[in-house]
Amino acid sequence: MKWLLEQGLDLEMTKEDIGLIEQFFQELPEKALGLGVRVLLAIVVLFLGLQTIRLLRRLVEKSLARTNVDRGVAQFLDSLIKIGLTSLLLLMIAISFGLDAASVMAMLGSVGVAFALAMQGSLSNCAGGVLILLQKPFTIGDYIIEGSKGQEGTVIEIQLFYTKLRTADDVIITLPNGSLANHNITNYTTLETRRMDVTIGISYDADLKLAKEVLLGVLEREERVLQNLDKKVFVKDLADSAVLLNVRCFFLNETYWDGRAAVLEGCKLALDENGIAIPYPQLDVHMSAENS
Secondary structure, three states: OHHHHHHHHHHHHHHHHHHHHHHHHHHHHHHHHHHHHHHHHHHHHHHHHHHHHHHHHHHHHHHHHHOOOOHHHHHHHHHHHHHHHHHHHHHHHHHHOOOOHHHHHHHHHHHHHHHHHHOHHHHHHHHHHHHHHHHOOOOOOOEEEEOOOOOEEEEEEEOOOEEEEEOOOOOEEEEEHHHHHOOOEEEOOOOOEEEEEEEEEEOOOOOHHHHHHHHHHHHHHOOOOOOOOOOEEEEEEEOOOOEEEEEEEEEEHHHHHHHHHHHHHHHHHHHHHOOOOOOOOOOOOOOOOOOO
């Protein structure tokens, strides 16, 4: 009797399970249609939201351009708006699928703490970007050398986490803002002019006064040299194999590299024309004969 009751109970439970399965398949088309509609609406909302964010970014960019805001600040705000509004849009879409807003916020808080611990370097870069924009050690278009690895170039972009430099040989270098904010930065573009100091060695047998006159004449003939600023040639050091002369002059920032190359070439040609040698490093070895 007990066995029959158990079998009858099992049979009854099986019928209930079958009924639930039949009900599930009966409601499946309706639920699938509802889910498909919600997914389609989510895609539409995502598309329209991204377009709206793009439009808002353009409006903000134009507004900042009319107020003559620094380009670095404009790029930083654009990155911040893009990340913030895109995150808010994705949160709204997630809530529309039935996720509880409080649960989502609590989950995001927990994820945020874990993310912050794991991404300390990125947060440092973000803070460094803010410091760079506030303190302005450099701006877009400045030629800088960073102190950690000595990399240099023209600043072309200041983003939320990174700054991009274009080198003289047309290579893009991406540097973390945290490193830039925590190391020395040499900015060659803050002032309108830039001084050139190059060292040229001449032979000890050469006429020193003539060599100085020849090199100074090169500076006076070069049109890119700023003639109203200090320009001179003086003895820098008496080295082992040569008398080292320092050639000093000033250029405008935009003409520095071309002017420097022209002055170096002119100095070499002028010294050759006047018979003034630029010696190679030499080592004199004296040998004495020993009596056997």
